[in-house]
Amino acid sequence: MLGGTAAVAVGAAGGLIAGRAVAADLTLPVSAISRSILPGTVTKGMMSFGAGGPPPTLRLLRDRPFSIDVVNDLDEATSVHWHGLRIANAMDGVPYLTQRPIAAGESFRYTLTPPDAGTYWYHPHCNTLDQMARGLTGVLVVEDDEDAGFDQDLPLNIRDFRLGEDGQFIELFKARNAARGGTLGTVSTVNWEVTPIYDLPAGSLVRLRLAVTDVTRIGTYDLDGGTAKVIALDANPLRQPVAPRGIVVAPG
Ligand SMILES: [Cu+2]
Incomplete structure (x- = not known):
């Protein structure tokens, strides 16, 4: 009973209540997939963010809040850590320390306001080595206000x-x-x-x-x-x- 009550409270703090009124800027499903890495073979038991392929590169703007609904379609718990971002502790993705794990079938809204432009990455923080080894590592870019002038x-x-x-x-x-x-x-x-x-x-x-x-x-x-x-x-x-x-x- 106590555990269930706590989960509801954290879910609300993470944006479930806000989520009813406002959609997140991005929905990021986490799921098990099969994919060809070595030519001529299909690797089973991979995991990714997004739809079917490698994790997408996320692009945020410096000093602008960006909300991401992480939807856990795995059959195990997960969370997401935004590696290197100086953000609110509650959004740091460390299970039991800053949030409850996102259980299978549940979702959690992260709202990130990154204060620094640069190249970062994101990965889970539950069953971490296993989930990362199976594919859950993506690139996160924080753009500066000023266009740096690159063609690509x-x-x-x-x-x-x-x-x-x-x-x-x-x-x-x-x-x-x-x-x-x-x-x-x-x-x-x-x-x-x-x-x-x-x-x-x-x-x-x-x-x-x-x-x-x-x-x-x-x-x-x-x-x-x-x-x-x-x-x-x-x-x-x-x-x-x-x-x-x-x-x-x-x-x-
Ligand atoms: Cu990390």
């Missing part, structure tokens, strides 16, 4: 999946690796593709946003065949841009 903005969600040759998940984490460098995935992807190719207009000014949403892999990145500068790291602008060579990007 291309987020790259960089992560591994731990798949066998048949494309099915293998043991997601091994205890013995926890005391070492972590359990690495077997298939490296960008935006859930093994070898993605993006066509960009010749001579255009493109902003690449590299978000390593993997839990283990530390990568070193170079950019060849174009003129480029690294203008920000860890969501913060650099005082002096640096050359895009040997840039180390770690999980998160």
Whole structure:
């Protein structure tokens, strides 16, 4: 009885009452899906935000409230943490600490007012390693008021999946690796593709946003065949841009 009462109270604080009057800016379903990652195979037991494909890149405006109804279509509890955003604690997505877990079939309204522009990401905070390993990691961009003047903005969600040759998940984490460098995935992807190719207009000014949403892999990145500068790291602008060579990007 007490537990049920508390759940109702938190649900109301999270926006159920407001939700009756006003629709959220975005509805973000969380669901189990099947999807081809390795060519010629279909991986079962994946999880994603949105409809069927990789998690969408969310775009928010600095200092503007943005409401997201997370609808849990999984058969287990979840919550969403907006990694790196300086937002109200109640919206931080940590189960039992800032909110009740979003039970299967339930929803929760997050209202985010990000004070800083930059590249961030989002992921669940329930059964975290498992849900993230199955696909629940997405890129979140906070735009500044001022148009930075790029012709194109291309987020790259960089992560591994731990798949066998048949494309099915293998043991997601091994205890013995926890005391070492972590359990690495077997298939490296960008935006859930093994070898993605993006066509960009010749001579255009493109902003690449590299978000390593993997839990283990530390990568070193170079950019060849174009003129480029690294203008920000860890969501913060650099005082002096640096050359895009040997840039180390770690999980998160
Ligand atoms: Cu995080």
